[in-house]
Amino acid sequence: MKEEDNTNHQLLYAADETPPHGLSLFLGFQAIALIISGIALTPVVVLRIAGADAVQNSWVIFAAFIISGLTTCLQARPIGRWGSGYPLFMGTSGAFIAVGAAAVESGGLALLATLAATSALVQLALAARLSWFRNVITPSVGGVIVMLIVVTVFPVCTGLLTKVPAGSEGMPAALTAGVTFVAIVGIAIFGSKRWRLWGPLIGVVAGTLTAIPFGLFDTSGIKAAAWIGFPQVGWPGMDLSFDSRFWALFPAFAIVTVVGAIETFGDAVSMQRCGHRGSRPIDFRSVQGALRADGVGNLLSGLFGTLPNTTYSTSVSLVEFTGVAARRVALYGGGILLILAFFPKVSALLQAIPNPVVGAYLIILLAILFSAGGIRLVANGGLSAENGLIVGISFWMGTAFQSKAIFPALMPEWMHTLMDNGMTAGGLTALVLSWLFSLRRGRSNVLKIGKGSGVVGSVHEFLEERALAQGWDEDATRRLQLVGEESVMFLLDGNNETDKALSLSLRFEESKAILEFAYGATAANLEAAIGELAEKSAGTGQNAALRILNSLAASVEHHHFNDGDFLAVSVESRGI
Structure with a gap:
């Protein structure tokens, strides 16, 4: 995904600012x-x-x-x-x-x-x-x-045109x-x-x-x-009266x-x-x-x-x-x-x-x-x-x-x-x-994910099994696994505010795999974190992980709702 300058240069006063x-x-x-x-x-x-x-x-x-x-x-x-x-x-x-x-x-x-x-x-x-x-x-x-x-x-x-x-x-x-x-x-x-x-x-x-x-x-x-x-x-x-006219x-x-x-x-x-x-x-x-x-x-x-x-x-x-x-x-x-x-x-x-x-x-x-x-x-x-x-x-x-x-x-x-x-x-x-x-679309493959040490491994095995069954080659399967693993690690990196279980839904549409994670409310937003990469040095740790995810995923959308978060990440089988 290409990084670009999305600054709104024509804006004089933003929503949280106070004009005269x-x-x-x-x-x-x-x-x-x-x-x-x-x-x-x-x-x-x-x-x-x-x-x-x-x-x-x-x-x-x-x-x-x-x-x-x-x-x-x-x-x-x-x-x-x-x-x-x-x-x-x-x-x-x-x-x-x-x-x-x-x-x-x-x-x-x-x-x-x-x-x-x-x-x-x-x-x-x-x-x-x-x-x-x-x-x-x-x-x-x-x-x-x-x-x-x-x-x-x-x-x-x-009819109003002639109603005179x-x-x-x-x-x-x-x-x-x-x-x-x-x-x-x-x-x-x-x-x-x-x-x-x-x-x-x-x-x-x-x-x-x-x-x-x-x-x-x-x-x-x-x-x-x-x-x-x-x-x-x-x-x-x-x-x-709630009579027949109402219904x-x-x-x-x-x-x-x-x-x-x-x-x-x-x-x-x-x-x-x-x-x-x-x-x-x-x-x-x-x-x-x-x-x-x-x-x-x-x-x-x-x-x-x-x-x-x-x-x-x-x-x-x-x-x-x-x-x-x-x-x-x-x-x-x-x-x-x-x-x-x-x-x-x-x-x-x-x-x-x-x-x-x-x-x-x-x-x-x-x-x-x-x-x-x-x-x-x-x-x-x-x-x-x-x-x-x-x-x-x-x-x-x-x-x-x-x-x-x-x-x-x-x-x-x-x-x-x-x-x-x-x-x-x-x-x-x-x-x-x-x-x-x-x-x-709901007939997706679903994985319920806990919070223990074996989470990443379970995601790795789940994605490998489903991708191979779909006929993806080794390189595409590996991209899918890396994207899934990095996404899970971000969500479980101490940002959750609730104990709601994390689940992963996977579906395939033509040449694309779409991973959707449902989770409790989180303080961080993966989509925003990727968008800020241009302002940060390459570094190591989470920055490096985000850059890997940014380079491998076709799209990332992280939506915060009052009743939980939904992170949707797509991966192309042919690469991007």
């Missing part, structure tokens, strides 16, 4: 300006789709601001294991538009609240045992579900939507990196200004709203919650990569903290009666653009959201945005979600034949069920409620296929 308060406040305002439309418009769109009373808009926006502000602060300043410790801005999740609208149509905000709160428990459970699901809930699974969410929601969003008052159909609606669309896309194509961040907001403003001469922008609600105060209506309550929608909510967790996972990993000056391994304990904070946000969203939230990838874009990854920026941003929640005129202004503007904005948002969220996740998972099968079959199943093309007459009525949603059908298919592939 004035700069932090300005950047916090900038971040909120970029995401406020998504936080407020997403729950409003759900109510518009469901045909709910518009007076409820003020409450769902108020609750969304409160929850987003609190969880953004929690991400930046963790409480125990709750929070990532990075400036991850939180906001309403667009992934819940389809299932959220279905819940409001079926049982109002009370049913939505119950589904959001109960599905949050799925995410909290996933965060607590993230290491258990690392081989099943993969980027490919998350990617195909994100793409199916877009397929499910897209027809609904296009009588007399404004035709050219007024088309021109309003067109200006919004062209402004956002034009800035994305021709604008600089700075302007591309502001593109969605500029497009919404341009479309709204275009709507004014046609009477599509109703300002009566803005004039009637108070400057400071509480929403017009109060807490909608929760539906605790028909809960699987879909649970699947979308898992997708949201995968997106948060990706954002938390990306933020660690860009939030420090030097290269370092990903700390999955921080990722678990991000998922826990996200789960808390979903739980509070349900208890408050609004749509669940998630981390916004804009957080990473802002760090890359400004060079500031300091937590203080997110603390200011979260505080701004909490303050804005008590300004009803802000809520009224956002509610007044015309449907064609909202529809055009969401179409672009969905297109970005399909590519940057779905396709990127699939690509990150690798374009192997296995992942291609998962993505291809799941996407086909989702679109087929969405269009009712698979023997709908043969399904019982209760199954229609569940499977007529393409995201649910395709998501379940992806999870089942991924689980089946993990079962196949």
